[in-house]
Amino acid sequence: MARHHTLQPPPKLYPAMRFEVLEADLGADLPRVLALNGMGGFLWDLDADTFFLDPGGLAVYDLDPDEYDGRTETLAQRIMPEDIAALRDTVDDALASKDGYGAYFRVRCSDGTIRWSHTQGRIQRDGAGRARRVVGIVRDASPELEHLTQQATLKADRKRQTDVVQVTTSVLSQALTIQDVTAALTSKEIMGAIGAGSVVLSLVEKDRLRIVAAAGMPPEFSRDLRYVRLDESLPVAEAVRTQTPRFTMKEEALSHPRLRPHVEGSDLTAAAILPLIAQAQPIGALAIIYRDKDEFTPEERNLLIALGGTVAQSVQRAVLYDEEHAMAVGLQQAMLPASIPGVPGTQIAVRYRPARTGHQIGGDWYDVVPLPTGRVGLVVGDVQGHDIHASAVMGQLRIALRAYAAEGHPPSTLMARASSFLHDLDTDRFATCIYADLDPATGHAELVRAGHHGPLVKHADGRCSRPYIHGGLPLGLPQYSSHAPYPTTRLQLGAEETLLLCTDGLVEFHGMDIDEGVQQIETILRGGPADMDELAEHIVATIEARQGQEDDVALLLVGLTGDRQPEERRHWSCLVTHSDPQAPALARQMLRNTLIHWGLGDQCDAAVTAANELIANAVMHTDGDAMLTARLLRQNGDRTGAQLKIEVQDNSSRLPQLKMPSDTSSGSRGLLIVEQLAQEWGAEPLGSGKRIWFKLPVRGPG
Incomplete structure (x- = not known):
């Protein structure tokens, strides 16, 4: 607790006191110790409104002892005007009800420079509780605030680095293909987080690098530097060849003839070239190019190197995915008909699209089977599952169903035999299917459905309808393993009308009712082109753009041209x-x-x-x-x-x-x-x- 004293009237000028009062109250050595640490003591007599400072305190305010008269008005002239009101409010609030106060404020020195200072005072009161004087210290707070500023800057840098890592990891974690990775790297999220002006991604192909993405660079850059041999002296080739990051400035880039035309006269200033290493093998390079950077700090280098490791893992995963996906799609396509035969009086178009997510193939298929007397069999089906086994079962079932159709069996018998065939394969997979036996000359069609979606019909006036087709259970179930008949529905297809058969990947989506999916297809059909091939492409492209490719899609469109007379x-x-x-x-x-x-x-x-x-x-x-x-x-x-x-x-x-x-x-x-x-x-x-x-x-x- 502070001691209460009976104050003696001070002399008019502070220098004449020679600090007897302070030395008596604070001790002979204390002022010198405080001054050595950029601190000083003060004693403020509230009754007389005089403010005494020791040499350390005078130094904080950059005052000469001969020019200070001990008045608070004189002291206030050294304090920045913007800080006086806040300081006064803090002191008044403490004098009213508190034992002390502390505050930061700025002091303008005699040479015009600004320094931060801090004051801390202890209020002494008389027996009635009235504030009589304040004893405290003032100190130069500039080193302290500089340290805090540095810490804040460090904290901001660390947060920025953390944000870069989080944003990069989050965006790249959703990338499946190389196209996804390049889109992520060239997005505003990543380029903005690392402050890059341009990003160039290259992949190793045998003994050279090939640019797969160049965001923020002119088209001629990708054209002229699309391929770079690994034995060239360019920084990107050297980084990959030595598996060492390169941090280059504009001057170095100008020394390479192939780079000079694209750097000279531009605002590019620096580049971080990161080799992408996966399983100890270089798979590519990532060049991050800046427009306002003249050096790379150690923290920035470490951050960019770590970023290169994250990108390398994503690129390796994407390359593997693309290879496996291409293999799966190729195998699936091999299971489907190599070509669709032309059928007089009709326009027929087919499409198969694998699921956008995952690389496993599925069991969706379509087929077109020419039948005797000019009729045609149209098939769309889906074997349960997304794996090699589903595709193998699909291939066998498609061939069997095609053979039964070619033998001339009616649709109900054909479907029953296909069900028996699938059941006899001794597989746990079942299949759904819809089959239409169409006579293009008359438009008469007989349809049979095994657990599959019904068809859609687009009429000549643009309307769409959903004809009801009697259905049976999916193929391969025991109930239909003994050639039990499937119900047949007759349908009359008019001239210039279009019949759509598809698998559920075209109408079923996560979070959407199946009726909404069918309505969506009807809307696309109504607004689609008249040509069957263009219409098929329009349907699958629109669905992929709106909903994404969540499941495999097999699509078959047939339209009557009306040019074949009965x-x-x-x-x-x-x-x-x-x-x-x-x-x-x-x-x-x-x-x-x-x-x-x-x-x-x-x-x-x-x-x-x-x-x-x-x-x-x-x-x-x-x-x-x-x-x-x-x-x-x-x-x-x-x-x-x-x-x-x-x-x-x-x-x-x-x-x-x-x-x-x-x-x-x-x-x-x-x-x-x-x-x-x-x-x-x-x-x-x-x-x-x-x-x-x-x-x-x-x-x-x-």
Whole structure:
């Protein structure tokens, strides 16, 4: 506690006192000790309003003892005007109710310089509690504040470095591909955090560096320096070659002929060239270029080197991802049809897009299968899972379903057989699928659905509809492993209308109801181009831009062009019973009568002779009945370009072989006769047996 004294009136001038009062109160050595530490004592008599300072205190205020008269007004002239009001408020508040105070303020020295000072006073009161005098110290606070400023600067630098690391790590952690990494490095978040004017990323390719991103540099820079040999004397090549960071100034860059045109006359001043090292091997280089820097501090160098290590890990991860993703996509594409056949009267477009996240391939597929009499089978499906196994199952299922379609099975039977096939593969994967058997000439379609989304139809007036398609369970489930029928739905597709089949990756998104996804596709369809290929690209590009590619997408679009006129078809069939010896002769006679009725009497002999050879083969080489079928296809009601197709179907899966008979052979001449008489012929395997056919051109009216 401070002692209370009875004050004696001070002399008028402070120098005449010779500090007797202070020496008596503070001790003979204390003022000298304080002065040596940039401090001094004061005694403020409140009643007389006189302010006594020892030599240390005078030095703090930069006052000469002969020029100070002990008045507070004189002392106030040394204090910066901006600080006087705050200092007065602090002191008045302490005098009113406190025991002491402390405050920082600025002093203007006699040479005009400004120094920070600090005062701390202890208030002494009389018995009534009234403040009588203040005893305290003043000191030069400049070193203290300089230290605090340095600490604040250091703290700010550390925070900036921490922010750079956090921002860089956060942005790069979301980068999957090299494209993502370059976008992150050239973003405002990273370039702004490190204060860079330009960023150039290069990757090692064999014995050279290739620029993959150059943000903030003119186009000619990337053009002229796109490739740099590792044995060149350029700083970037040397940094990679020696695996040592290079911190260069503009003068050094000007000494290299390839760099001089791009640096000379520019505002570029310095560059940090960081080799990207992964698993002890250089994989690239990152050049961070500045426009207002004349040196790199040790802290900045350490920060940039650490940044280079983070970027190297991201680049290595991205390169590996791109390689694996390309391999996965290549394998998936190999499982899909190499090309889509042209189908008269239609425009067909397909697209497959792998998921944007992850590099595993999936089981999405599409297919287009030409069918007899000009029809076409359209397939879109999805095998459960995203891995090699899903893709392998998809490939097998696609081929099996294509084979069943080519055999001529109706859609319901085709889907049931595909389900049985998948179940027999002894896999735990199931699949969803939608199949459409479309006749482009009439627009009639039969659709069957196995746990899959229904189709969308875009009408000629731009409207979109969702036709209801009866559905069954997904393929591969036990309930459908015994050829149980799938329900079939008939659909009439009009001219200039478009049918869309797709997998769920096009309509299902995280956080979005599936109806919203379908509505989104309808909106895109309504505003899309008329050309099928352009429309397919427009759909997948728009969805990727809006929602991102969360899942694999398989898409099939088919539109009727309206340029194929319906065919007039005549169809006749006859069962040739194996147990009836008269059945072949009866079938020949019935075929002749039918052809005469169709107005093809002049072609009866060739048709019946060739058909007789096929009937004979079926009767002699199989144990079951055979089916003889004749079809007449005529365009627009006339006979121009019309064809007569004769088929014989039996229950033997053994396909015929064309052989040259010997001179003494009594057989092997049937197919030779067919080949001589027919325009073309062929054999097709069926689910149970085969079909052998031949075609004859229909000549003019007769």
